[in-house]
Amino acid sequence: xxxxxxxxRLRLLLRSLLVQASWNYRxxxxxxxxxxxxxxxxxxxxDDRAELAKSLRRHCGFFNAxxxxxxxxxxxxxxxxxxxxxxxxxxxxxxxxxxxxxxxGDRLVWARWxxxxxxxxxxxxxxxAPWWVAVGVFLASYNAVHLWLRVWGLRLGWREGREVGRAxxxxxxxxxxxxxTIPLAAVSGAVVPLLALALGGTAGIGPxxxxxxxxxxxxxxxxxxxxAGRLAVLGLLVGSLAFVILGISIx
Amino acid sequence: xxxxxxxxxxRLIHGQVVVGWGSHLGLDIIVVIDDELAESEWEQDLYxxxxxxxxxxxxxxxxxxxxxxxxxxxxxxxxxxxTRDIGTMRRLAERGALADIEVNLGGxxxxxxxxxxxPYLFLSDEDxxxxxxxxxxxxxxxxxxVPSARRVKLDELLEMKAS
Numbered sequence: 001x002x003x004x005x006x007x008x009r010l011r012l013l014l015r016s017l018l019v020q021a022s023w024n025y026r027x028x029x030x031x032x033x034x035x036x037x038x039x040x041x042x043x044x045x046x047d048d049r050a051e052l053a054k055s056l057r058r059h060c061g062f063f064n065a066x067x068x069x070x071x072x073x074x075x076x077x078x079x080x081x082x083x084x085x086x087x088x089x090x091x092x093x094x095x096x097x098x099x100x101x102x103x104x105g106d107r108l109v110w111a112r113w114x115x116x117x118x119x120x121x122x123x124x125x126x127x128x129a130p131w132w133v134a135v136g137v138f139l140a141s142y143n144a145v146h147l148w149l150r151v152w153g154l155r156l157g158w159r160e161g162r163e164v165g166r167a168x169x170x171x172x173x174x175x176x177x178x179x180x181t182i183p184l185a186a187v188s189g190a191v192v193p194l195l196a197l198a199l200g201g202t203a204g205i206g207p208x209x210x211x212x213x214x215x216x217x218x219x220x221x222x223x224x225x226x227x228a229g230r231l232a233v234l235g236l237l238v239g240s241l242a243f244v245i246l247g248i249s250i251x
Numbered sequence: 252x253x254x255x256x257x258x259x260x261x262r263l264i265h266g267q268v269v270v271g272w273g274s275h276l277g278l279d280i281i282v283v284i285d286d287e288l289a290e291s292e293w294e295q296d297l298y299x300x301x302x303x304x305x306x307x308x309x310x311x312x313x314x315x316x317x318x319x320x321x322x323x324x325x326x327x328x329x330x331x332x333x334t335r336d337i338g339t340m341r342r343l344a345e346r347g348a349l350a351d352i353e354v355n356l357g358g359x360x361x362x363x364x365x366x367x368x369x370p371y372l373f374l375s376d377e378d379x380x381x382x383x384x385x386x387x388x389x390x391x392x393x394x395x396x397v398p399s400a401r402r403v404k405l406d407e408l409l410e411m412k413a414s
Contacts, residue, residue, distance in 0.1 A: 099301045163293050165293060168297070174300075
């Protein structure tokens, strides 16, 4: 049974990669969730195709989560179905898990990890690395965390089932976005003077251009509450510092 | 103004409420009024898992809420009240819990028997009947999904053709 369930989990994981493949405004990831759950539902229904169609239809309604964390829901739902939890509870679970998975994933991936990896790759490129190295660094670093999140989510959902909310509340994932704020600001700050030097070097207006970009960042961030403002101000500080150091070493 | 928003939204706690309205209004606590949820700890944990640390969530039955709304209203903490459907809001209104509180229709989504009135608002005949009961109870009602959107008052809303 252990070996069997490992194979099943692997199939759920691979199918989760297509969870957004038929995204639409009415059910969002609904069909993707149904598709991902087919191996679990098929095991449950054995040869009864009518029963399989019925349970599949139940899982093709509305669903929407962060795609990388959708595995939390997929695994928990697979476990609930295999344990015979009644369909009303399953529906309540689906309704409740949409929002925490969305909010955790949005904050961690879209607001932190993706910009951090893009800027890091850009930084490496501006430092003189060939373009394909920069692209490779981006794809490798970004997808390492992407795939780790899918595997992590699958294990968590499978282990906790319906009670996964408690585990999500205590998970390190909730603190991670805050921890990434400073590294993200530092990298964006380091990119600013490098970009200005690269562009200004060809046009012969380096220092002016740098000051212009720094001012634009400051104006964009001024008075704006929350992340964008903090990032802009931090980026400006780090960027100015890097500019001074670079400027001294060049002149 | 401690009750910042009193909202009907079938998604309950989600980004539009926490970030869209919460950061706009200074949110400290979200009160979800729902008889079934008030009894179900595993579901409460799920809804709480998506909240930032600074925001607390409280789950109450209609019965408890009727007693506690005045306390929330006089509390220094900024609260957003949420219900899943118009019926729960109407029950609160009938028990006198919504005096001087405007009801915001923030999201009722596509379901069997519901027709689209606004992009974020699908209403069934039963929903419309509940809205009229709210109007008869002299509760102010308007529809608005996010702070930057136009606020549609109840009379105008009920005139709108479904599409």
